[in-house]
Amino acid sequence: MSDSAIGLGILLGAVARLYMLRSDYRRYPSYPHGYVIHLALGLVAAAVGAVAPVALMAREYVAVTFLTLVAQQFREIRRMERESLQRLDEWELVRRGPDYIEGIARVFEARNYLVMMVALITSWTTAATGRRWPGLVAGAAAMLLAAVLTEGQRLGKICRVQPASLHFRGPDLYVGDIRLMNVGLPRMREEILRWGLGLILEPVDQNAVDSLANVGQRQALLHDLTAVLGTRRDLDVAELAPLARRDGATGRVGVVIVPAEPDLEAALEAARRVPLLEASRGRALKSQAGRRAAD
Amino acid sequence: MQATELRGWIVAVVTDQPDRVLPGGCPVFVGRNASERERIATVLGKVLRAATHDLGDGTWVLIRH
Missing domain, CATH: 3.30.1360 (Gyrase A; domain 2)
Structure with a gap:
């Protein structure tokens, strides 16, 4: 059962990242390579999130250290987004400005934590109940919750x-x-x-x-x-x-x-x-x- | 160029009232009349990437924001 728990966790985590990747006129990235980068990192986040509960249930407590390791990587994403947006901003006719860029960079970091959370909840529910459906439902609910919570206010x-x-x-x-x-x-x-x-x-x-x-x-x-x-x-x-x-x-x-x-x-x-x-x-x-x- | 922020400096002065402007560290261009002043200011504004602001007494300052 632990295999399907991990598989399901990764799947829902990847779907969550894909869903959050939808881009409109003001969002970045809007080009294929940006998509690839974020999908790949989202997949890593989903994998770690999915494996963690299964490892913990098998009393492999070392798994926790991997979570911190991945958190480090996500901070790197924030830095990457910030720097690339700052560089592009220099040649914008009307700039985004540092506040907007910081906001976008933060969103990109947070999205990976959300992916990890979705994968973790899915995998944990599947492994704990021993059936796939509860895991799917819990994962989907987590995804919806994440979408609602991160919606943010508008002017x-x-x-x-x-x-x-x-x-x-x-x-x-x-x-x-x-x-x-x-x-x-x-x-x-x-x-x-x-x-x-x-x-x-x-x-x-x-x-x-x-x-x-x-x-x-x-x-x-x-x-x-x-x-x-x-x-x-x-x-x-x-x-x-x-x-x-x-x-x-x-x-x-x-x-x-x-x-x-x-x-x-x-x-x-x-x-x-x-x-x-x-x-x-x-x-x-x-x-x-x-x-x-x-x- | 920060559009919401005023952080400008005077890059040139264009006037048709030369008696009202003293040279003081930035170039002053004198037009003989209003239309010549406008022509000079237009050209300078473009090449210096500056905005033209009207002081109201026949004198314009070109400011890079």
Whole structure:
């Protein structure tokens, strides 16, 4: 029975990794070699997770040391992801920024632990009950749980995203009543008014105000908007760079983007789906003083 | 280039009011009128990869962010 426990554990672990590998417009990797790397490491994670309970049941306690060894490898994955993303980021027109990269790298490390957990639960249940079905069910449940737990919040949850008009007062560009920047060249002003989209993000509470104030979070927002809608800027037209500025009094954030495809609905949708970065998550309301200040 | 961060330095000044600008460590270009000023600023902005900001008195500063 222990053989089928291990086999089943590896299988479900691999399926879990494959499921978590689904990539959308902002996720990395998006090319075959990235897939191969993560599938291979996921398979290793699944194998270790599947073998562990069987080994422990056979009173082979040395197996625990292998778990720590593998954990070491997973940290290596985080470093690998971080470094490769950082290097690519240098040549992005609109960067992800270090906060976003750290978030992505962390996700990649965590996914391997989840794979290990799924394999471990599957293998343990199979070995303990001596039948395959309970193992399959437990593994699938663990997979679903992992998917739900790691879903993470999005900007749409912590703020209202609304369209707002772009206009100039003298040389100053405003979105709604939030000042964004000073634009000198009349031609650039025309370009921004003609193609630009304005958004205002209105935070729902004090935590959301803190999150939106985080520069890394705003950079992630601009990066995602650009990834979805494209941009008209190039290295030599600095004025068309997307920009997010906050209104210090209310915590609202005004955004201008000059996209290749000016589609307002798509912009609103993309902004709402930007992940709330762990590094930026506001926690003011978790403290007593913070709650009092928010009254 | 961090789009959300202001970390700029002045790479050039373009003006059609030369009496209002003193040379001080960065090149100053004088246009004879508004259209010449715009032409100079456009070219400089592109080659220096800088954004043009209006000081409001006939003077533009080109800032690399």
